[in-house]
Amino acid sequence: MALSKRCVYGLRALIDLGVAQRMDRDVVRIQELAEGENIPEKFLEQILMQLKHAGFLESVRGKYGGYRIRTPMDIIRFGDVVRLIDGPLAPIACVSQTAYEKCSCPDEVYCGLRMVMLDVRNAIANILDQYSLKQVVDLAIKKMQDDSVRVPFTEGNWFEALQGVPLKKTLSKENPQRRKKSASTKA
């Protein structure tokens, strides 16, 4: 029942980009995402393209380009991302809601395995289609803030500062910006 690395990498990148958005960071370079998550850069490149083509992300080309989330985060369900990259959630095709396929068993109606796997499919889908990216990102950020752990992509990030990557517009310490509720950087 394991997810592919491709899928895991994609989800981790999405969460990172979600955190970045919450922290008012504009775009994030592939390289930065790859290094932060220990993902081979060229591999991540392909995955981000796929997420972009599916509408979840958008990109800015050229110098100081990068990726950002496009679809509102409360619309992005984990289930949809997994379906995109790894295919149906169902353990067997004959219980899939989105990609049903008849199996080779003699009679689906009396197939004991199907009964069990239908439960499993529903359990998986109930979770993955319930969680939105927003929920998970908010939860992760809150946990870090509660524990006084530095949240990635926070403004004033020393690493980014050293790299000279501009924030929302210019230096946001002197010129603070807020697009949404702008989670405050505690600790």
Place this chain on the structure above:
Amino acid sequence: MALSKRCVYGLRALIDLGVAQRMDRDVVRIQELAEGENIPEKFLEQILMQLKHAGFLESVRGKYGGYRIRTPMDIIRFGDVVRLIDGPLAPIACVSQTAYEKCSCPDEVYCGLRMVMLDVRNAIANILDQYSLKQVVDLAIKKMQDDSVRVPFTEGNWFEALQGVPLKKTLSKENPQRRKKSASTKA
């Protein structure tokens, strides 16, 4: 999140053998299982060997040989069979109870993906480790009987009769046997 065909075939064969046991059929030939479930015979052969080595099945060699269930059916959990054939139930190794492995993310504690996938793992395990083979076999048989559908491996099975396969001991029509509650063949 799909199971391998190997795993599905193995589970279907186990259920079949469970039904056979309930119907007081002694051993079942690989060929019969393979034909009944539309599984390539030589492939099923390997799978049954694996289930035998794991202790779930036992075999009788030679003419009139075949396979039967060894472990009591209420002890065989679907989760254990899936783990045997397809590996851990968890979508990602860092939430596996039986095969934990550290992942490449920067910090497990604040990994949003891990939080979600831990829920998924638990949901899957709660179902697959809850269902025993006995439960599922009983349920499937009951459903067939309620609908007056012929249960496979029932004594007096015309096909088996034609094949000349002996039942528990001799002809069980004249010499009926019952080992457990012996589900009655309705219709």
Place this chain on the structure above:
DNA sequence: GACATCTATATCGATTTAATAGAGATTAAA
């Protein structure tokens, strides 16, 4: 001894996975 059946191992082709490579397009900035 003939035959039916499981046992064991090896092989094979196709597919998928995880990655790598490299040339090109676009943009910002010097």
Place this chain on the structure above:
DNA sequence: TTTAATCTCTATTAAATCGATATAGATGTC
């Protein structure tokens, strides 16, 4: 206008896995 940084696109590849097939052998029944 050049340069450097970045995304874009396609191709390639190495390894693993999957699903299946083949074949020779062991074992038991009749």
